[in-house]
Amino acid sequence: MSIHTPPAGAVFRGRMLPWLLLAPQLAILALFFFRPAAEGLRQAFHLADPFTGRGIYVGLDNFRALFAEPEYLDSIRASLIFAGLVAGIAMALAFVLAAAADRLLGERPALRSAIIWPYAVAPAVAGVLWLFLLHPSFGVIAQLLHEAGLAWNPLLDGTDAMALIVAAAVWKQVSYNFIFFFAAIRSVPKSLIEAAAIDGAGPLRRLRDVVWPLVSPTSFFLLVMNLIYAFFDSFGIVDAITEGGPGGATRLMVYKAYRDGFQAQDLGGSAAQSIVLMALVGVLTVIQFGWIERKVSYARS
Amino acid sequence: MVRRDPVFRAVAASVFLAGALVMLLPVWYALAIASMPEDGRLSIGSLPGPMLIDTLADVIRDPVIQRQLFNSLVMATAITAGKIVISLTAGFAVVYFRFRGRALAFWAIFLSLMLPVEVRIVPTYAVAADPLAPLIGGLRLLGVEIGLSPSLLDTHAGLVLPLIASATATFLYRQVFLAVPADLVEAARIDGAGPLRFLRDVALPLAAPATAALAVILFVYGWNQYLWPLLITTDERMATVVMGVARTLPTDNAETRWGLTMGRALVAMAPPVILVLVLQRRLVAGLTDVGK
Numbered sequence: 001m002s003i004h005t006p007p008a009g010a011v012f013r014g015r016m017l018p019w020l021l022l023a024p025q026l027a028i029l030a031l032f033f034f035r036p037a038a039e040g041l042r043q044a045f046h047l048a049d050p051f052t053g054r055g056i057y058v059g060l061d062n063f064r065a066l067f068a069e070p071e072y073l074d075s076i077r078a079s080l081i082f083a084g085l086v087a088g089i090a091m092a093l094a095f096v097l098a099a100a101a102d103r104l105l106g107e108r109p110a111l112r113s114a115i116i117w118p119y120a121v122a123p124a125v126a127g128v129l130w131l132f133l134l135h136p137s138f139g140v141i142a143q144l145l146h147e148a149g150l151a152w153n154p155l156l157d158g159t160d161a162m163a164l165i166v167a168a169a170v171w172k173q174v175s176y177n178f179i180f181f182f183a184a185i186r187s188v189p190k191s192l193i194e195a196a197a198i199d200g201a202g203p204l205r206r207l208r209d210v211v212w213p214l215v216s217p218t219s220f221f222l223l224v225m226n227l228i229y230a231f232f233d234s235f236g237i238v239d240a241i242t243e244g245g246p247g248g249a250t251r252l253m254v255y256k257a258y259r260d261g262f263q264a265q266d267l268g269g270s271a272a273q274s275i276v277l278m279a280l281v282g283v284l285t286v287i288q289f290g291w292i293e294r295k296v297s298y299a300r301s
Numbered sequence: 302m303v304r305r306d307p308v309f310r311a312v313a314a315s316v317f318l319a320g321a322l323v324m325l326l327p328v329w330y331a332l333a334i335a336s337m338p339e340d341g342r343l344s345i346g347s348l349p350g351p352m353l354i355d356t357l358a359d360v361i362r363d364p365v366i367q368r369q370l371f372n373s374l375v376m377a378t379a380i381t382a383g384k385i386v387i388s389l390t391a392g393f394a395v396v397y398f399r400f401r402g403r404a405l406a407f408w409a410i411f412l413s414l415m416l417p418v419e420v421r422i423v424p425t426y427a428v429a430a431d432p433l434a435p436l437i438g439g440l441r442l443l444g445v446e447i448g449l450s451p452s453l454l455d456t457h458a459g460l461v462l463p464l465i466a467s468a469t470a471t472f473l474y475r476q477v478f479l480a481v482p483a484d485l486v487e488a489a490r491i492d493g494a495g496p497l498r499f500l501r502d503v504a505l506p507l508a509a510p511a512t513a514a515l516a517v518i519l520f521v522y523g524w525n526q527y528l529w530p531l532l533i534t535t536d537e538r539m540a541t542v543v544m545g546v547a548r549t550l551p552t553d554n555a556e557t558r559w560g561l562t563m564g565r566a567l568v569a570m571a572p573p574v575i576l577v578l579v580l581q582r583r584l585v586a587g588l589t590d591v592g593k
Binding site: 015100103120127180203240 | 320321326328387388397403413421462466468495497499527531574577582584589
């Protein structure tokens with residue numbers, strides 16, 4: 001990535017002013033971003049003494065301990081399963097809904113509201129709403145499952161608990177994905193659709209051979225965003241309804257980093273987990289930024 | 302012309318309707334539960350009823366909830382305003398000036414895109430607990446003792462500041478300004494406009510659509526924060542409404558008033574949902590134009 005610049009005639013001269021304009025952002029970043037990040041890096045390589053707060057340098061020991069810990073490997077597995085399911089299901093459903101909406105909402109895009117409003121619901125609140133639907137003793141959907149002969153109990157069964165948090169996360173994420181797919185499908189040139197129709201392609205065929213390839217950049221971008229969401233925003237859902245249980249089945253990586261840091265007071269271990277998560281976000285951000293940079297065309301003279 | 306295929310249209314209509322109903326399902330039952338009498342049993346056919354208004358009125362009249370709503374509102378608006386102001390000025394500086402250290406400033410800002418607050422919770426908490434530690438340590442070396450060090454725990458500033466320490470919006474403004482035709486800037490300069498005048502009269506109006514979209518996105522983001530408020534507040538009076546909902550979860554005992562819990566959930570999600578419904582065009586344009 002490079003720093004794009006307007007031509008020399010289109011910039012202002014100034015020595016102090018640009019720094020003054022940058023100062024608030026740089027000050028807040030220094031205090032609440034760079035300092036904690038540096039401190040987190042330091043903690044990851046030290047063993048903290050909880051009483052004095054002084055650390056002993058231990059090199060990669062925190063990371064070795066981390067990857068030797070079965071619970072951590074379990075949390076990685078749970079996170080991958082959760083992220084894969086949420087991204088896959090939420091994107092598939094959103095694409096189908098957007099394709100359907102494209103046929104219907106031609107003149108009334110405001111009907112989008114019916115699908116996009118959950119975007120505004122906090123993950124923790126979404127979790128509470130879905131717990132009420134699926135709670136083993138009074139959830140309405142749980143009643144249906146019981147009547148169908150299923151022993152549904154997310155409070156005791158790890159798989160059921162995972163299904164519960166996936167349902168809440170998908171419900172929220174479909175709305176976000178729908179916004180992008182709907183916009184992408186609507187921007188497919190009409191002439192292409194018409195040409196395919198003249199060649200005798202039916203609506204499903206046109207969707208597969210014309211629309212899908214043209215919205216694939218959007219799908220790629222959404223895949224990255226959905227993974228970021230599933231890895232980080234999921235905290236609220238887990239903390240509000242399962243607290244990582246039962247038996248650690250829903251202890252996602254972010255949730256574990258929080259518990260180890262704030263409840264077990266294992267600063268070194270928690271910081272090491274943060275570094276792993278950081279690396280993960282770093283990779284996803286670089287991929288995503290590359291995509292945005294390609295997408296935007298700058299007016300250059 | 303594309304021939305209308307009535308069968309496909311009917312399928313599309315059913316799919317969309319089914320999707321809309323599933324989206325509505327959790328809220329429909331939240332409404333049903335909130336309008337149930339204490340000893341009511343819920344079934345698949347339960348409908349929201351007249352008790353709903355009483356429950357919601359009970360929730361809104363509760364001084365604890367009012368305080369939580371106030372905290373959420375302060376947090377959401379301050380995050381929105383703060384992030385917009387610091388990002389707009391920073392984006393403007395990076396695009397319209399050449400100065401030594403520009404590349405360094407740019408990369409420093411870019412780096413911060415990589416870390417959601419969730420990733421650096423423990424050290425960020427330590428900073429918020431004692432934000433002036435390095436300053437006081439430095440002064441101590443110079444022989445100046447300052448006894449008192451302010452803490453951001455349980456303050457509105459503590460809720461807000463760490464959450465505006467990220468550069469997503471700066472990059473949005475950078476893109477907006479980079480798309481401004483160079484002729485426009487040159488014309489403004491020939492007319493004798495200085496940078497601040499140009500910012501006020503040209504750049505701000507051009508950035509207005511992006512700002513409106515950002516305002517919706519950031520308000521929703523701010524209102525819905527959960528992890529950070531959970532850490533930084535211990536005082537009940539500083540809790541946000543989303544925290545409040547997660548704390549009043551049902552247990553299996555009969556004492557729990559689920560109706561009230563659901564009423565709280567409905568009140569907690571109403572402001573951002575209404576905002577998104579009213580300003581959906583801005584939201585959609587903002588999200589899809591930048592691919593944020």
